Amino acid sequence: MWQAWYEFRIDYALFSIAFLVGHAFVLSRVRRAMPPASSTHPDSATSSAAIGSSRRARLSFCILLLLLTGGFLAVETADRLERSRLRQQVFGIAPTYAAELQQLGHAGINEETSPDDPVYLRMINAQKRWLSVNPQVTDIYTMRRLSESELATRLLPERDRHTGHPFQIIVDSETDYNGDGKIEGVREEQTEIGEIFTDSSVEQIERAFRGDTTFADQPSHDRWGEWVSAYAPLFDSQGNVEALVGVDFPAKHYIHSIILTRLGVIGMIAALITLFLGAVTSIGMLKAGIAAQQRSHALLQDQRDLATQAASQARQAAVTKNQFLANMSHEIRTPMHGILGTTELMTRCSLNEEQRHYMHMIQTSAKGLLTVLNDILDFSKVDSGLMTLESVPFELKDLLSQTMHAVANLKNENVQLQFQPPVDVPEIIIGDPTRLRQVLINLVGNALKFTEQGRVTVLIEKESQDATTLDTSEAQSSRIVFTITDTGIGMTEQQRANIFEAFTQGDSSTTRRFGGTGLGLSISSQLVELMGGQLQVSSVLDEGSSFRFDIPLRTPIGSTQHQIAKPQPPTAPANSFGHCDQTRELLLVEDGAINRTVAETMLRARGHRVTSVSNAKDALKQLRSHAFDLVLMDVQMPEIDGLTATQIIRNDLPSPARDIPVIALTAHAMREDRQRCLDAGMNECLTKPYPPELLFDTIESFAICREDDQDDLLLPPTTNSKTSSPSSHADRVLPLNHEVILQNVGGDLQVLAMLAQTISAELPSQIDQLHQAIHAGDSTQVALAAHTLKGTAAAIGATQAQEIAASIETFSLEETSQEESLQFLDNRMNALVSAFELAQTELKSFLLSSSGSDHPGNETP
Numbered sequence: 001m002w003q004a005w006y007e008f009r010i011d012y013a014l015f016s017i018a019f020l021v022g023h024a025f026v027l028s029r030v031r032r033a034m035p036p037a038s039s040t041h042p043d044s045a046t047s048s049a050a051i052g053s054s055r056r057a058r059l060s061f062c063i064l065l066l067l068l069t070g071g072f073l074a075v076e077t078a079d080r081l082e083r084s085r086l087r088q089q090v091f092g093i094a095p096t097y098a099a100e101l102q103q104l105g106h107a108g109i110n111e112e113t114s115p116d117d118p119v120y121l122r123m124i125n126a127q128k129r130w131l132s133v134n135p136q137v138t139d140i141y142t143m144r145r146l147s148e149s150e151l152a153t154r155l156l157p158e159r160d161r162h163t164g165h166p167f168q169i170i171v172d173s174e175t176d177y178n179g180d181g182k183i184e185g186v187r188e189e190q191t192e193i194g195e196i197f198t199d200s201s202v203e204q205i206e207r208a209f210r211g212d213t214t215f216a217d218q219p220s221h222d223r224w225g226e227w228v229s230a231y232a233p234l235f236d237s238q239g240n241v242e243a244l245v246g247v248d249f250p251a252k253h254y255i256h257s258i259i260l261t262r263l264g265v266i267g268m269i270a271a272l273i274t275l276f277l278g279a280v281t282s283i284g285m286l287k288a289g290i291a292a293q294q295r296s297h298a299l300l301q302d303q304r305d306l307a308t309q310a311a312s313q314a315r316q317a318a319v320t321k322n323q324f325l326a327n328m329s330h331e332i333r334t335p336m337h338g339i340l341g342t343t344e345l346m347t348r349c350s351l352n353e354e355q356r357h358y359m360h361m362i363q364t365s366a367k368g369l370l371t372v373l374n375d376i377l378d379f380s381k382v383d384s385g386l387m388t389l390e391s392v393p394f395e396l397k398d399l400l401s402q403t404m405h406a407v408a409n410l411k412n413e414n415v416q417l418q419f420q421p422p423v424d425v426p427e428i429i430i431g432d433p434t435r436l437r438q439v440l441i442n443l444v445g446n447a448l449k450f451t452e453q454g455r456v457t458v459l460i461e462k463e464s465q466d467a468t469t470l471d472t473s474e475a476q477s478s479r480i481v482f483t484i485t486d487t488g489i490g491m492t493e494q495q496r497a498n499i500f501e502a503f504t505q506g507d508s509s510t511t512r513r514f515g516g517t518g519l520g521l522s523i524s525s526q527l528v529e530l531m532g533g534q535l536q537v538s539s540v541l542d543e544g545s546s547f548r549f550d551i552p553l554r555t556p557i558g559s560t561q562h563q564i565a566k567p568q569p570p571t572a573p574a575n576s577f578g579h580c581d582q583t584r585e586l587l588l589v590e591d592g593a594i595n596r597t598v599a600e601t602m603l604r605a606r607g608h609r610v611t612s613v614s615n616a617k618d619a620l621k622q623l624r625s626h627a628f629d630l631v632l633m634d635v636q637m638p639e640i641d642g643l644t645a646t647q648i649i650r651n652d653l654p655s656p657a658r659d660i661p662v663i664a665l666t667a668h669a670m671r672e673d674r675q676r677c678l679d680a681g682m683n684e685c686l687t688k689p690y691p692p693e694l695l696f697d698t699i700e701s702f703a704i705c706r707e708d709d710q711d712d713l714l715l716p717p718t719t720n721s722k723t724s725s726p727s728s729h730a731d732r733v734l735p736l737n738h739e740v741i742l743q744n745v746g747g748d749l750q751v752l753a754m755l756a757q758t759i760s761a762e763l764p765s766q767i768d769q770l771h772q773a774i775h776a777g778d779s780t781q782v783a784l785a786a787h788t789l790k791g792t793a794a795a796i797g798a799t800q801a802q803e804i805a806a807s808i809e810t811f812s813l814e815e816t817s818q819e820e821s822l823q824f825l826d827n828r829m830n831a832l833v834s835a836f837e838l839a840q841t842e843l844k845s846f847l848l849s850s851s852g853s854d855h856p857g858n859e860t861p
Contacts, residue, residue: 030284341598454487741797798839
């Protein structure tokens with residue numbers, strides 16, 4: 001059934017339908033938000049906004065179709081590559097095995113050959129050896145055609161009728177199909193020479209009998225199971241094909257690998273389209289808000305007698321706008337954090353140059369969108385009077401040097417960026433270096449954007465000192481002038497008059513040609529005014545422009561070196577996250593699956609142990625039953641939000657859980673949002689998207705206060721001496737034995753990676769079966785579930801988990817009281833889960849390190 005999902009492209013069809021429906025929902029939401037046209041002003045801007053909304057809807061629909069079409073091509077490409085990879089795993093093995101069997105004398109084996117024949121036994125042993133070193137292969141056998149007389153005289157078993165074309169098995173050894181380490185049952189026993197079976201891959205088999213090596217990627221079913229198979233010819237001494245070697249690969253693994261590959265690519269496309277729909281919603285709602293304000297102004301012209309009421313409505317509109325911007329910031333920052341975090345993880349993996357280039361493009365686009373979002377929030381803060389400035393000493397030369405480096409990559413080769421160092425300007429001044437750098441980057445970047453050839457010049461000079469109200473006994477007033485001149489396109493008088501208005505550029509053609517939101521100069525002008533200056537512009541069309549602002553800055557008297565704030569230039573991310581000095585037990589509470597995965601991957605790669613939950617209720621349960629060093633708490637969650645959950649921790653939980661440090665993770669970027677987190681009892685607040693380094697520094701700044709003893713919940717009961725010994729021994733065993741796991745996969749890292757993916761998918765259900773059996777009190781099912789987990793642990797070399805599972809299996813078969821049994825099994829269950837988590841973490845690290853150093857020819861997923 002699952003094969004039909006990708007063979008008939010049902011998965012992508014449902015995916016496309018879901019996003020087309022989502023797009024329709026977004027457009028209907030925007031249309032509902034658009035205010036109705038004014039009856040008294042039918043020609044108002046509201047009508048124009050409605051017309052523009054219709055055009056934007058058609059444009060967004062076309063873009064969505066292009067994204068879905070491109071996504072379909074990407075999914076199909078990934079599908080073909082995955083099929084090719086899986087085919088090569090089996091396809092290359094068959095000719096090798098055929099050559100060896102041919103040398104061993106396979107042509108002399110027939111129905112009269114004795115099972116004790118030395119030549120036959122050597123072939124059986126060769127097959128067993130191949131199966132032991134190639135765990136991805138399930139069965140190897142040889143087969144011959146049946147002659148017409150044999151087909152007429154020999155009857156097929158009832159189970160094999162109508163299932164395919166009959167062939168004759170020649171050499172087929174015992175095979176452990178279920179992986180339990182035992183050869184038992186009719187299905188796994190050695191097949192007799194000459195046994196008849198049917199195979200539905202008739203076309204591929206006939207080609208192989210003609211001398212070609214073939215691969216049947218359509219699953220075939222026989223009494224041994226369901227397979228995809230490769231076939232290679234065996235030649236006799238005259239060079240004729242006398243038999244075939246068949247190599248079987250489980251069809252379930254083949255189908256699942258293709259489905260997971262398709263779903264992975266579909267997930268990335270879903271993230272991109274979700275971001276696009278979020279942008280459509282943001283722009284549409286912003287336009288609706290602007291149209292609502294314009295309609296309000298039109299109504300005010302006809303209702304002068306309701307001036308007081310209109311003023312109240314305007315104040316309410318401002319509050320609504322700020323709330324809207326805050327909400328949209330959260331809605332965009334949350335998926336943005338997932339995108340930036342995921343690309344951060346991808347760039348630290350083993351990528352080729354083309355893949356790294358694409359990751360860089362995604363990061364650049366996401367950071368560009370984040371810049372636009374920050375501009376809108378800055379504009380909202382300044383417009384609502386919530387922007388505050390720092391007053392700290394800093395070195396002006398360092399700030400200017402870093403600013404020039406930040407904008408140098410914006411210029412093209414035909415433009416010179418000239419910077420004249422300040423003359424007679426104090427080296428150390430007092431002000432807000434962050435906002436001053438923001439103004440300079442906006443102005444210099446704007447000049448470079450509109451200059452196609454020529455030069456951009458930055459000049460800093462000091463004006464004569466004037467006494468101002470800023471003079472104190474500790475500082476002297478200085479006025480510094482910043483002038484940015486370019487030889488760009490220039491402006492007309494009308495354009496220059498409107499240049500500092502929000503959401504405005506020179507004209508619509510400028511927006512189409514150079515892009516931008518039109519907020520940069522408006523924000524810069526208001527920031528300069530907050531710093532006590534004024535931003536002015538002079539310009540001549542087609543000759544260039546000159547922006548000038550002068551601001552009063554205070555010069556400290558007698559400041560020491562350690563008091564100077566030195567802005568640090570951004571550093572490029574390292575190839576790895578490094579390793580923490582001390583491992584911490586972390587509880588991650590995040591309702592978003594993507595952001596939870598990103599944060600968990602970063603923290604585990606850093607060396608921390610992470611328990612992740614998706615809601616506050618599960619977090620409180622974990623805190624009541626386990627000891628953690630720190631909690632990472634998402635603020636906005638369904639049912640119980642992060643603020644309420646923190647208050648419950650501080651007020652209702654017993655010590656030491658109530659004193660645990662809590663770090664807020666929020667997509668709200670306003671200053672008051674951070675204060676709300678601190679007021680709720682949180683210790684620190686991180687705004688999404690946050691860089692990995694900031695996350696690590698924040699977590700590792702908190703000291704670990706736990707005792708060195710193990711958590712009692714993870715130890716077996718001390719009253720039972722016969723059960724304490726196995727667990728204490730298991731705790732001393734390494735979580736992952738590298739030698740065992742390499743031996744299990746024959747040293748093939750690609751097979752190991754595929755095995756790790758399969759176990760990651762199957763392990764949760766196996767653990768859940770054990771958990772249900774324990775609480776049902778069914779000792780037989782407990783033993784079976786523990787035995788299965790023991791086999792899973794052995795497959796990946798998780799020796800610690802293997803011994804814990806073995807102790808559970810042994811204990812479940814002993815005579816104990818129900819209360820004692822439940823207590824021990826619950827404790828061992830917790831220890832087993834922790835052991836598997838440690839083993840999987842080390843396995844991922846081992847795969848990454850091995851692909852990069854020990855086995856440079858292999859690459860892990």
